[in-house]
Amino acid sequence: MRNPVFYATLGRALLGILGAIGGPVTMFKGLAQMGDLVAHRDDYAVGQLTLIVLVKIVALIIAAAAGFRGGRIFPSVFIGVAIGVLANALIPDVPLTIAVSAGALGMVLAVARDGWIALFIAVALTGGVVVLPVLCIAVLPSWLVVSRAPEMIVHGKTEATPQPDAATIAAR
Numbered sequence: 745m746r747n748p749v750f751y752a753t754l755g756r757a758l759l760g761i762l763g764a765i766g767g768p769v770t771m772f773k774g775l776a777q778m779g780d781l782v783a784h785r786d787d788y789a790v791g792q793l794t795l796i797v798l799v800k801i802v803a804l805i806i807a808a809a810a811g812f813r814g815g816r817i818f819p820s821v822f823i824g825v826a827i828g829v830l831a832n833a834l835i836p837d838v839p840l841t842i843a844v845s846a847g848a849l850g851m852v853l854a855v856a857r858d859g860w861i862a863l864f865i866a867v868a869l870t871g872g873v874v875v876l877p878v879l880c881i882a883v884l885p886s887w888l889v890v891s892r893a894p895e896m897i898v899h900g901k902t903e904a905t906p907q908p909d910a911a912t913i914a915a916r
Contacts, residue, residue, distance in 0.1 A: 748811065751809075751810055751811070752810055752811065752812075754810070755806050755807065755809065755810025755811075755812065756810070758806050758810075759803055759806055759807065762799050762802060762803045762806070763803075765795070765799055766795060766796055766799030766800065766803075767796075769781055769796060770796055770799045770800050770803065775818055775821075775822070777822060778821070778822050778825045778869075781796070781822075781825060781826060781829055782825065782829060782840070782844065785829045785832070785833070785840070788829070788833070789833075790830065790833050790834060793826060793829055793830040793833055794830060796826050797823060797826045797827055797830060800819065800822060800823050800826060801823055803819070804816060804819045804820065804823070807819075816855050816856075817852060817855065817856060817861075817865075820851045820852050820854070820855040820856070821848050821851065821852055821865055821869070823847075823851045824844075824847040824848035824849065824850060824851030824852060824866075825844050825847060825848055825869065826847070827847035827850070827851065828840070828843035828844035828845070828846060828847030828848065829843070829844065829847075830847075831843040831846075831847060832844070841870050841874070841875055842875055842878060844869060844870070845866040845867065845869055845870050845875045845879060846866070846878070846879065846882060848862075848865055848866045848869050849862045849863065849865075849866035849879055849882060849883060849886070850862075850882075850886060852865050852866070853883065853886050853887060853890055854890050854893075857890050857891060857893065859883050859884075859886075859887040862883065862887075863876075863879055863880070863883050866879050867879065
């Protein structure tokens with residue numbers, strides 16, 4: 745798709761459809777919606793939480809592919825928090841604080857590929873350093889897995905730079 749107006753319009757239309765499917769909690773970057781999701785976690789069934797996670801992941805991919813400006817950290821934090829709430833709903837014995845911070849750590853680490861940022865955000869979400877020892881143990885193997893992965897950035901189509909032949913190099 746060579747026309748940026750076309751794929752930006754298509755991206756906006758798809759994001760609108762996803763917003764209608766996922767509801768208000770899946771719209772925007774998710775900073776304000778994270779608190780609502782955690783505070784009202786008992787109002788959501790496991791299927792709804794799964795839908796929220798999937799809608800938000802697809803929305804992040806569409807926004808990146810459509811070339812929308814903005815960061816990918818806050819949406820990935822929201823996705824991580826939603827994954828943590830989902831994990832807590834599936835396995836109630838896992839404390840919500842651990843589930844949410846671990847979900848945020850994993851998602852931010854996968855998107856940003858920076859263990860320090862992921863660790864600091866995960867601890868900041870909980871409001872205390874109680875989860876820090878568990879997250880420190882979890883971050884190392886996770887970082888080793890994602891450190892060699894390609895960045896989560898959509899690049900436009902680039903044309904190959906012509907390489908000079910041997911005669912051109914010798915003439916220089």
